[in-house]
Amino acid sequence: MTTNNVKYVFVTGGVTSSLGKGIIAASLAKLLQARGYRVTIQKFDPYLNIDPGTLNPYEHGECYVTDDGAETDLDLGHYERFLNIPTSQANNVTTGKIYNTVITRERQGAFLGKTVQVIPHITDEIKRNITLLGETGDYDIIITEIGGCVGDIESLPFVEAVRQLKWDLGSNNGLVIHLTLVPYLKSAGELKTKPTQHSVKQLSESGIQPDILVCRTEHQLPAEIRRKVAQFCNVSINSVIEAMDADTIYDVPLLMRKEKLDERVIAKLKLTHKNEPELDSWKEFLGKLKNPTDEVTIGLVGKYVELKDAYKSIAEAFIHASAANETKVNLKWISSETLNEETIPLTLKNLDGVLVAPGFGERGIEGKIAAIKFVRENKIPFFGICLGMQCAVVEYARNVLGLKEAASFEMNPNTPYPVIDMMEEQKNITMKGGTMRLGAYPCEIKKGTKAFGVYGKSKISERHRHRYEFNNKFLAQYEESGMIASGVNPDTGLVEIVEIKDHPWFVGAQFHPELKSTVLNPHPLFVKFVKAAKEFSKL
Numbered sequence: 001m002t003t004n005n006v007k008y009v010f011v012t013g014g015v016t017s018s019l020g021k022g023i024i025a026a027s028l029a030k031l032l033q034a035r036g037y038r039v040t041i042q043k044f045d046p047y048l049n050i051d052p053g054t055l056n057p058y059e060h061g062e063c064y065v066t067d068d069g070a071e072t073d074l075d076l077g078h079y080e081r082f083l084n085i086p087t088s089q090a091n092n093v094t095t096g097k098i099y100n101t102v103i104t105r106e107r108q109g110a111f112l113g114k115t116v117q118v119i120p121h122i123t124d125e126i127k128r129n130i131t132l133l134g135e136t137g138d139y140d141i142i143i144t145e146i147g148g149c150v151g152d153i154e155s156l157p158f159v160e161a162v163r164q165l166k167w168d169l170g171s172n173n174g175l176v177i178h179l180t181l182v183p184y185l186k187s188a189g190e191l192k193t194k195p196t197q198h199s200v201k202q203l204s205e206s207g208i209q210p211d212i213l214v215c216r217t218e219h220q221l222p223a224e225i226r227r228k229v230a231q232f233c234n235v236s237i238n239s240v241i242e243a244m245d246a247d248t249i250y251d252v253p254l255l256m257r258k259e260k261l262d263e264r265v266i267a268k269l270k271l272t273h274k275n276e277p278e279l280d281s282w283k284e285f286l287g288k289l290k291n292p293t294d295e296v297t298i299g300l301v302g303k304y305v306e307l308k309d310a311y312k313s314i315a316e317a318f319i320h321a322s323a324a325n326e327t328k329v330n331l332k333w334i335s336s337e338t339l340n341e342e343t344i345p346l347t348l349k350n351l352d353g354v355l356v357a358p359g360f361g362e363r364g365i366e367g368k369i370a371a372i373k374f375v376r377e378n379k380i381p382f383f384g385i386c387l388g389m390q391c392a393v394v395e396y397a398r399n400v401l402g403l404k405e406a407a408s409f410e411m412n413p414n415t416p417y418p419v420i421d422m423m424e425e426q427k428n429i430t431m432k433g434g435t436m437r438l439g440a441y442p443c444e445i446k447k448g449t450k451a452f453g454v455y456g457k458s459k460i461s462e463r464h465r466h467r468y469e470f471n472n473k474f475l476a477q478y479e480e481s482g483m484i485a486s487g488v489n490p491d492t493g494l495v496e497i498v499e500i501k502d503h504p505w506f507v508g509a510q511f512h513p514e515l516k517s518t519v520l521n522p523h524p525l526f527v528k529f530v531k532a533a534k535e536f537s538k539l
């Protein structure tokens, strides 16, 4: 099966969800990449949605969009932020997608009269998808994260596919890392290994003996605990890896290095030993992040602020920009529904900058618009992303252009001034999944604008996920009164960036810059926004 000798690492999880499989997978990938291997990570999710695009952010957090327009799990964001290489449609597969392919093929008669079953048809399709990226020849190692917990009914076909694949690949070509929890019982003053033992037993019942155990813990694992886990779970003691809670997710690669996770993987896969990991720039980033010389507070105005995962990439982009500016960024999460003329001055008064977040639907929209009016008039640095940019356009129409009833078509289809309108090609679409403007589009930046100063070049490409657009019928009116389109799609003329000339930093982007910010390439819009906030804080 592995003709080009690609090695496969599978990451499963047990005991509870939210143990951070994605971060462990990304950290391992980082270490292997830093040694010179070509690595990618993919995530297999056991739910029935074809992709997370139709999911409410409260379900699984933000929907991460790739260059090729796939709507994916937020873990892919971590993969990109850690590895600094783009992922694609192939890096995220759900049960829904697997079944969809198998059932479509069944309708085409592809199974020649056979009974179509979970085993072998669904498991074969899972295996085919797992090895897809391996066959491109672009990678030495493929890390596959299996979503959910072992023992869940819906995870079973994936676990079975991993069991088969490990066998098919042969020894030294595939290994399983199982992530578990070693809880600390305060009353007993002890770390407990039983949940890990049970979880490994469960995995063994499905025919998989994990090769490496990564144990999430709040306290260091003493030698006798490691010995106990090793003994009861059939792994060698140096394959019991401690994963302590970290200050920041960006510490985890270094913690895993200290625990020799990468060395264990290399030894078990009999990889020819490449260089020691080159992590200088990573460490430099951490050094800057942890030793800030300034501090700013930025308000993040959004609808889903109770669940921080809903704005994961934005929060991470601020961390990257924080290191780049050597400035601590405190994010103040503000629910747009709590904002009105009365509450705004108090809530926004001491902020050094305000970001209005992406989103869908009407809830909280007037709070966002009122907040933008306040920061525009008080010259507080402002950054609007997607819906945030659209709100800035609506606010400007109402309060500067005098078009009091201006609105986005999304919120009021009967407005006489649809300054944000539905795109022509979106008008006849009735299906919801995968039908927005998705993925990377080019943008041309006008010289002499703030945006040009930010990017330092005129041709950029950014990722999109939206249905509505700036209505070019109103563009001349906007530009005459000071809000300009500084970035425009060269093929369609669609407005991608707006900014106000007479304001220290008022920028709205129709795209999602947060999706392209990585540790090694912090996004310039976030970097310059934090810089503007820093300058504002000193006024």
Ligand code: GLN
Binding pocket: 357, 358, 359, 360, 361, 385, 386, 387, 388, 410, 465, 466, 467, 468, 469
């Ligand atoms: N709801 C808006 C649209 O569809 C904005 C989407 C977003 O913020 N991602 O255009």
